[in-house]
Amino acid sequence: MRKTLTAAALLLFLAGLPALCSSAELREPFEKRLENFVFVRLKYTGGNWEANKTAWESLCRQLVAVTNIHPAEAEKTVDLKGMEIFDHPFIFLTGDQEFAPFSAEETETLKRFFDGGGICFIDDAGGALNSGFDSSIRREFKKVFPGPEFQPISKKHALYYAFHMPPETAGARKAADYLEGMEYNNQTAVIYSHNDILGSFLTDKFGLPVKKCVPGGEPQRLEAKKLCINILMYGLTGTYKLDAIHRGNILNKSKLKGGTEVPE
């Protein structure tokens, strides 16, 4: 038993993120904290809505370790048939296959979700462009937003600066060097990754990564995790990093890193 624990701790250390587990011991018990974030996955008909099913466990640990986000440990699932989705202003829509079209009622529910201020992060777990999942997403969001189209999100967008300095746009794959987004209700309401970002969090029971990050290996995984945390942070705090006081600080750090970019 002792050998197993030692091996697990060693593996985590080697994974480059030794703080993830140890910090969890330092934090206060969950019940004393206000849970200000719930990982909510959107369930839909057909396809694989549970792609990267266990990614949340690892992501949750990371959030607790490095941020002041106090997440609920349990993952939650909502569908577009009832009102439960309106309890969660940030939802994940994941998959790697084509899925069945939303009914008119479901489309309306999703539209109302965005009306209320909701944000949806779509992650193509297939890690490819023009996938079956991609065509389903574009088809369904065209129904929700007949006007606007998905547009590449600028690297100067506030979400790239929400917590980490701008990470690379990557996941377990690197199909696209950009995130796509859709503006609605004065915010980027839909964030769409083609790179299987959640796939970079998948670990086995020993804490070892399940999916290999291609082509960049572990440095790419780190970038993917940083980007994911930034996206979540954006979902909770919006664009306040665009405020002058923060932009000045970011510019200073950017200069130290050899860059000149600031969020816009």
Next chain:
Amino acid sequence: MMNFEFTFWAVFFLLVGGLAAYTLLKYGDRRKKTIAALRLGIFLLLVFLLLKPVFLEKIKKTEKASVSVLVDVSRSMDLKGTYHKFSRVKNIINRELLPLEKNYELNYYAFSGGFSRASKEELLKLPAPAGEFTDLGQSLEQAGEELKKNSSAAGSAVILLTDGNHNGGLDPVEAAKSLNVPLYVIGIGEPRTGFDVELSRVEASELAFRNIKSVFKGVLNSYNSRGRQARVTLLKDSVFVTAQDVILKPDGEETTVSFEYLPAETGLTKFELLVDAGSGEINSGNNKKEFSVNVLKEKVRILYISGSPNYEYRFLRQVLKNNPNYEVVTFIILRGMTDVLPLNEIDYTLIPFPVQDIFTKELYNYDIIVLENFSYKGFMPPEYLNSLKNYVENSGGDLVMLGGPDSFGSGGYKGTMVEELLPVNIKTEGLEEYIKTPFQLKPAKHPVNQLSEIKGESEKIWEELPELSGLNRFEGQKTGALVFAEHPRLKSADGKPVPVIAGWQKGKGKVLAVGVNNTWRWSMWLAGTGRGNYHYGRYWQQMFNWLVNAPELGQLSASAARKTYRQGDEININVTVLDNFFHYEDEAALDLEILEPGGKTSSLRGLQNTGNGVYETSFAAETPGNYRVTASAFKAGKSLGAVSFFVPVTAATSEEYDLFLNDKLLKNVAAASRGKYFEGGCPGIEKELKLNRAESVSGEKIPLRDRPVFFILLMSALALEWFLRRISGLL
């Protein structure tokens, strides 16, 4: 010259007649041949008459050429320099145009902003021209259309009597070009030969913010100024503010004077710019301009400190950001004291939380400080909170504390200065209950809770709102506190319901305590029911309006239908009235007090209600300047409030003061039409017009058939033929 109108038949009859004559003349004796010849003659005469013979006669005619006389009847023509402009026009009509009537057909037109036919007598009897504009371009265009309608352009001309004070839209030179008849322009007035400074315009934003510098610019045009100086003075409500001396730029160049002004009070404020160019100015009527600026409260600066990333912040920030009057600066504790940073500090966008600066100095730069689920412990000693007392009570700053497990008593504020400022009693850390049981918030009847103006609708929306969970349970409210919302079941020690949202006036500032921090659920849930997120935004806007005493929270709002009016226009006023709970009030009595620019006051009572709390009326803007309008609403003898605003009424144009002749423009107009420019009169104009007199030749047809000679000739031939046959025994 003779002509036939029936030529086709002529050929036919001649053929038939010829054949008959040949037969008769060939066969028979001498007498028969004579009779045949007579018959042939009769036949040919009949054929001739049947062919409708006519004589064509050419007649030469010399027509009176048509001359349109366009007379400027704008107000500037009523001004007097060395002579009265319109009197000069009358003299020209009587002495110089009247003799033209012998040879020309003179059609008179009056123009200013419009264009209409007028008789010479009407123009001569006109006591004072009063048109608001001089639209030369439009008038010339209409004159062209009239010429096309009434006669051919050939042999026509237009005489234009004006001072050239064009202030219309269409370019007169272009209009003159397309007229296609010569324009004889008679300039009335004196060219600008003396020294004059004109304050052409004022450039000032209609809106300004209190305590934020505004810039007003006056633009001057000077004539014959030769480097002279002028003093430009800014007045506010007729009281001197500041003045500047400027050296006037040469003719044709604009001189701009800028004034920086720091408004100290809100509301619509009347300003004047005056130019004093000293003695020798030939016209001082163009040295003044009035303008008004609506001074708004400066942007409300909000410092928002959040103890953790959370949805309440994101949603509330969105609401505040949507209001252009708010500026939000945020600090969020993105990582806790125990969180680790696996990467270098430089890899995060985190900045140190400048606690000392904020709580000792910077807080005075903000109007509202929001502490949301933020515990000061771990960041600063409680003494830093002492400055909040001065900030609220003496500086008039507002403090908002939003709930959460790290707020109020749970955030360690018991026993600090913040506790003293709060309108509710809190418990010591560890003893304060943080209740997670969901509950339906019970709103008090107060305008900030009004989510719709439609009666009954707001209550319905409150009932639809989702339950909230996570309550900082207060001990109760303090004396003087205003409870905006309370718990539906929990009671305080005094038996009153536990307050959840409460506020009060504390010294000069206000303090608001909100025992929850998940009101974002209202936005999401109401959107889920199809109502969108309007009501959530409205709630928080109203709450912040209450904090800063914003005028938007008043029960009366009134405005004119347009931002500015011109003299002579009808000013339309709309007043919206809400009752004490912000429902539309359609049964109020509405009065309007009008203070005219000259100081005259008038009242309009009992404005007409058009539904949805809107009352309408209108009145005429007779004089230029700012009209101060005050709307007051009453119901059952009680006042529902009053609201005042200015309606700027501009003098129509430069017609009021520009007595000079724009000879440059008029010369260009005349040249563009290949006409001629005269100044002050038109001696020798007939010489010019003669060139355009027209001769016309017309052909007249005189019928021959109905002349008696042909009838007599025909009857004589028939009688002779009868007689010959009788004496020959052929009858």
